[in-house]
Amino acid sequence: MMAARMFEAPCKMALSDQLTERVFMDKAILTPAELLHTLEYASNCLLDMELFERVVPMSALMEWLASDIVGSKPLLLKARCLKAQAFIEIGYIHEAF
Numbered sequence: 402m403m404a405a406r407m408f409e410a411p412c413k414m415a416l417s418d419q420l421t422e423r424v425f426m427d428k429a430i431l432t433p434a435e436l437l438h439t440l441e442y443a444s445n446c447l448l449d450m451e452l453f454e455r456v457v458p459m460s461a462l463m464e465w466l467a468s469d470i471v472g473s474k475p476l477l478l479k480a481r482c483l484k485a486q487a488f489i490e491i492g493y494i495h496e497a498f
Contacts, residue, residue: 437476440459440462448490457488460484461480
């Protein structure tokens, strides 16, 4: 529950007290574009902290949202660049392409 409270303020989500039934009471508050920018910010913070392994799944989610849900080419490019940067820092240079 404490983790839910931590993400409530930055993501502007209204969380319910009963996490088993419905986690988010109002799903329309956080738009996919806002979620993309939140993922980008979190990925950049993780890159700054040198937690490169954690950037890869976040950038993969960001890539999927940008390409299939939002249809934004600039955000798709940002997601791929973040993922490539993380793979290069980890040492998987062939995966970065």
